[in-house]
């Protein structure tokens with residue numbers, strides 16, 4: 001594996017999930033693979049889970065890890081080509097990425113969208129240039145449009161908590177929020193679960209209010225509805241997530257609080273397990289009574305971020321041999 005940017009970088013969903021669960025039962029089995037290899041983690045935005053779980057995964061594989069908070073400690077980056085850098089940017093992505101590639105065997109980078117111009121964000125210019133110029137394998141720690149480590153982990157978590165012969169019904173349910181959030185997590189979850197559905201692993205539904213459709217490139221094959229209660233009927237897993245509008249790009253429209261999952265809504269499901277990528281705003285996005293109850297998988301899900309990251313790093317290290 002030379003890059004991990006989207007579900008398209010994985011040939012075999014079932015195999016990668018099985019491999020991640022084997023790593024969970026034997027974390028240090030491949031400690032030799034990363035000996036004298038360095039992972040660089042570059043953050044242009046905050047992170048708790050991605051930062052710590054990816055470091056932990058690298059430690060299990062015997063790697064050394066360097067972390068750069070580029071937004072606070074790095075030079076202001078320029079990504080545009082063909083312009084004179086006579087403004088506020090100090091270093092071009094061409095040099096910055098190439099230099100980081102000199103110090104690291106594998107690089108990870110996180111860069112959120114600005115939510116101002118859809119074409120700019122969905123063009124993923126920074127990520128594409130970083131991959132092109134650094135010269136080493138790159139793992140996305142969340143880009144403007146996708147969060148593949150989160151989605152792989154979500155699939156691992158669903159597999160781990162599903163023990164029946166029939167396919168589970170998985171529902172991604174939009175939730176209220178006070179801020180405009182990116183579409184990266186729901187895009188990515190939709191892309192991964194649509195692929196899982198195509199491979200016969202689940203039935204997948206997306207429920208959102210009018211005005212919150214995701215880009216069709218991520219939702220092929222998913223059942224789409226504006227009716228939350230109907231979507232929740234018979235659900236085995238509910239993935240709660242807010243996102244800002246794709247259509248009216250980056251905007252938040254007034255939506256009833258009735259989209260927040262609470263015990264009354266959960267009662268419509270098939271005793272569903274509840275997931276959220278975290279961080280979550282309690283009693284805005286998701287009711288405390290659900291988060292603190294037996295149906296919540298949010299902590300186990302966050303714990304599984306280690307195994308999602310570890311299986312990706314392991315596959316990249318195997319390519320370096």
Ligand code: CP
Nearest residue numbers: 047048049050277278
């Ligand atoms: N879910 C997730 O990516 O968490 P962080 O933003 O804390 O890394």
